[in-house]
Amino acid sequence: MDTLIDQFIHFLAVEKGLSPNTLESYQRDMVAYTAYLQEQGVTRIEDSTRSQIIGYLMTLQEKGRATATLSRNLASIRAFYQYLVRDKYIDKDPSIHLETPKIEKRLPKVLSVEEVERLLDSPPVDSPAGLRDKAMLELLYATGIRVSELVNLDVSDVNLEMGFVKCMGKGSKERIIPLGSVAIQMVRHYLQAGRPKLVKQPGETALFLNHLGKQITRQGFWKIIKRYAQKANIRTEITPHTLRHSFATHLLENGADLRSVQEMLGHADISTTQIYTHVTRSRIKDIYAKTHPRA
Template sequence: MTIEGASPLGETIREFARHLGAERALSGHTLRAYLGDLRDLDAYADRIGLEGPAELDVTVLRAWLSRQHALGLSRATLARRTAAVRAFTSHLHRRGLLSSDPGALLGTPRRARDLPVVITQDQAGRLLDTVDATGPEGLRDLAVLEVLYGTGIRVSELCGLDVDDLDGARRTVRVLGKGGKERTVPIGEPAVRAVQDWLRAGRPAFATEKSGPAVFLGVRGGRLHPTTARRIVHERIAEVGEMPDMAPHGLRHSAATHLLEGGADLRSVQEILGHASLQTTQLYTQVSAERLKRVHRQAHPRGSAAE
């Protein structure tokens, strides 16, 4: 029997959380999601009368995942929960708390991947050419948009940039990506010019003692927060009008799609974006193909079925 008030897996989950925080380079968001998933497993184990981690087996895990499916969870969430429990049982097995690893027997639900919404090259040009870049905020917002679209980096990577990460002469930017992996990304002349204009004529108006080396600042002088960067993108797109609303990741999707449409090879785009898997990058080839089919249907005399 478990001690009154204790849960079957609570202590091992807490120990696993310490392990993840110390030894695995997971983002804070992924770590919180994994622990939430395992707490749900812990509650299920308690309901069915498990007394400890040694009683976890593949039948229990499959029953728990089946229940999640019955509750209507998406395939993406089920895939993440499967990954979380696999990491957990593997850790328990290595510690000797499980004689075998039941998580290794779980299949991974295939995620349905919707094609990302992207803007056209003309729309991207209109967005960047119509930003009112007067005043410190205007200079900053234009530089934010130019860098996001011009490099395809993530919003967290943009907000983490320091002044010495930008090499204007070589037109490259050093980026710290997921898992603490560093990469060098090419950056076009318009983005370099926009950042230099911001650093020269905009940043000093916001800078304080707490600004440190951050390239992009909020109005109070601290490093620009991703939430603020997202607001900038939404508001500036809304000002242009007749464009799909999107977050910074939409500009990343658009940059990748436009690179491939311009003739860039898949491996180069993978390196620019910092994708661990080429399969992730291949999604953008589907976006380009879908766009070409749309253009064909609209423009070719035999592109669509006769009405």
Template sequence: MIFQLPSYKVYLSLERGLSKHTVKAYINDISKLFSYLSNSENTEISYDNITDKHLIQFLAAINELGIEASSQARMVSGIKSYFQFLVLSNYLEEDPTILLESPRLKRKLPETLSLHEIDKIMEIIDLSTPEGIRNKAMIELLYGCGLRVTELCELKISNVYTDVEFIKIIGKGNKERLVPIGTSALKHLTIYLNERRKIVAANGFSDFVFLNRFKKSLSRISVFNFVKELALKAGIQKNISPHTFRHSFATHLIEGGADLYAVQEMLGHSSITTTEIYTHLDRDYLKSVVLQYHPRS
């Protein structure tokens, strides 16, 4: 195959350890690159005859389409990774992406919820139904452990250690991390697990913590919809998603004085620079820190 995409996919999954969502995005971007170049050149393009001019032409085209800078940056990252793979695998001698630059990104602060808003959402959940008990445990874990939505959906009973108050998370790139469970999250997770053990799951789903009405694992989209519905019922106007609870978890920890490296470990970030975005603390808090700890204050 002229694209070598199957081999590239294996490389991304096994050697780079990227998540299946990232792998899919990279593969799609490379396919778009070849499709665009083949159409614009009126001939089939192979990896071994692409030049830096071709790549610049493609990036200019997607920029004209109004694609967001973050998506363009991901495309550049995927293209660079693809040609690096071809060089490493001896399919190419030279990498045409060496001089390729990503668009500069504005560092966007994540949307977060206040403690009052978190409480409003927690209170709106109806605990009189089995579904409500499950949903309460889900929200408590999203906020109390800073989980990604995929990590929540794929959480296994065998990775929940209520006796020592930890859960084992399989994060991006299949990286494992241990995350402590707070008192409230542990309480509602324990209540739900007592109910969960009465449910006979569908084949292949017996170890999943959270199940849908078909006794299978929850989908990411169902959690997204559930969170949107909760926010609406609680009267919260912000555009929130399951990830908003993860942002709030990190922000509230840092505002409370938590060590940045400890937060990095709990979030499963490979780089501390990713965690640093949560240091957008309010001025009053920063001022109080200076007044309390600076020797000349």
């Protein structure tokens, strides 16, 4: 089964062009699923059944896994069986007609404009690391890019004269996003006074570097944003994705059209972007309830 999983992941990488993070997720799901099958005495994938898929999902549910996790696992299992049928490893797909668990759409947590300003003003700009942190936070809020896209930026991906950043999103899709004047100013300051003191190798192309002169990691940035959220006295549980959510919500609240926000976020389907319209409606109701004398 391990060989089939490896072949499946290779297929997703080459034929579908999925990102390394997505491939890792598929592999993790399939390793866990096939381990369950082996615990049930199934040593060949062609001997697995619909009942065993249901049993596996029920086991995850009993362990307290979220509905979204169950749904993602079922999607991975379906994709695996579809691949096996396609390449004639098996004759029938046992996952056909299994219903996807209904996921409750949770509204993403967003920061107020005032909270964002406190967060962005937190990094000191008197050190190379502080300049880097300030530039990263400003760029993240200015563009709404994913944290993986942020840390993977090269110096050549940012055009400060024209005012845009180029990033590679999910499925290796490139998109161009405009930069605001504050983000341009901070990235320029970082490139002039911060990055030259962090870089160790002349040929390094990564835009944002850690103290070793290497490309900063997602985990490294996670720690950075947590530290500055605490410094800014932000009580909301914050992740790097919080600024992406805030970016989209604040744009829509100020009159941006949904299609433009969809394009900037890199969503393939506009229904994914529409959740932010629910956020803005929810915030409007909250403001009304707090401010109207007869609410």
